[in-house]
Amino acid sequence: MIQQKDNQEVYQDCAEETGAILVVEILEHQSDVSNDDASRFFFEDLADSNGCSKPEDRVLHSSSDDTCNLIPNVLKSMQQLSVMESIHCFVSVGSQRVAQGRDTDIADRPIHNESKWIDIEMCALRMKHVETDLLLTLSTPNGNNAAEGVSKGREQHSNAFRSILSSFNVTDWSLFD
Numbered sequence: 001m002i003q004q005k006d007n008q009e010v011y012q013d014c015a016e017e018t019g020a021i022l023v024v025e026i027l028e029h030q031s032d033v034s035n036d037d038a039s040r041f042f043f044e045d046l047a048d049s050n051g052c053s054k055p056e057d058r059v060l061h062s063s064s065d066d067t068c069n070l071i072p073n074v075l076k077s078m079q080q081l082s083v084m085e086s087i088h089c090f091v092s093v094g095s096q097r098v099a100q101g102r103d104t105d106i107a108d109r110p111i112h113n114e115s116k117w118i119d120i121e122m123c124a125l126r127m128k129h130v131e132t133d134l135l136l137t138l139s140t141p142n143g144n145n146a147a148e149g150v151s152k153g154r155e156q157h158s159n160a161f162r163s164i165l166s167s168f169n170v171t172d173w174s175l176f177d
Contacts, residue, residue, distance in 0.1 A: 018140060022164065025135040026175075029128060039063035039092040042124045042135060050098040057115070063092035070165045071125065086129035091165075093157060094120045095142060117142050121161040130176035136164065 033041045040060060047058040071089060097115045119142045125134040138161045157165075 020138060020140040023137045027133045027135065029131040029133050035088050035126065038124050038126060039090045042122060043092050043094050046120065047096050050096055052096045052098060057097040060092060060094040063090065071168055074168060074170055088126040090124045091157065092122045096120055121157050123165055132176055136168065
C-alpha cells in the first residue's frame with residue numbers, strides 16, 4: 001500500500017495493465033511562481049520528488065500556456081461563479097527517469113533499483129480565487145529512454161489524458177473554503 005498525502009488522490013490503471021498512474025493533487029497556490037513559469041516549475045518539482053537529481057534524468061518535451069479549453073466542465077462551473085479571470089491552465093508533456101520499487105528492504109537497508117523512463121503528462125490548474133493550484137498528472141512507463149517518448153509522438157498529450165481533462169469537473173466548490 002502506498003501512503004498518500006491528505007491532498008492527493010492516486011488511481012492506477014490495473015484493467016489494461018499499462019502501468020499508468022493518475023495523480024490528482026490539491027496544493028496551496030504558489031504565489032511566488034509566475035504563470036509563465038508554472039509548467040516548468042511543477043514538472044521540475046515532480047522530478048525532484050521522483051528522485052531525478054541529474055538534469056539528464058528529466059526532459060520537458062513541450063508545454064502550453066493558458067489552455068483552459070482542455071477542461072470545459074471546469075470552465076462552465078467557473079463561469080457560473082463569475083471568476084474566470086482568476087483561473088489559468090497550463091499543460092506539459094515530458095519524461096523522467098525514476099527508480100522503480102521500494103527504497104529499502106524489510107530490514108530497512110537501502111536497495112538499488114533499476115531506473116526506467118516514464119512519460120509525464122501534466123495539467124496545472126491555477127485558481128487564485130481559492131488560493132489553490134490543482135495538478136492532474138498522468139505517468140506512463142515509456143521504455144528505455146526519453147527520446148523514445150518523443151519518437152512515439154509524446155510531445156502531444158495522449159487521448160487518455162485529453163479524455164481525463166475533458167471530463168474533469170469540480171462539483172463542489174466548498175471543498176476550497
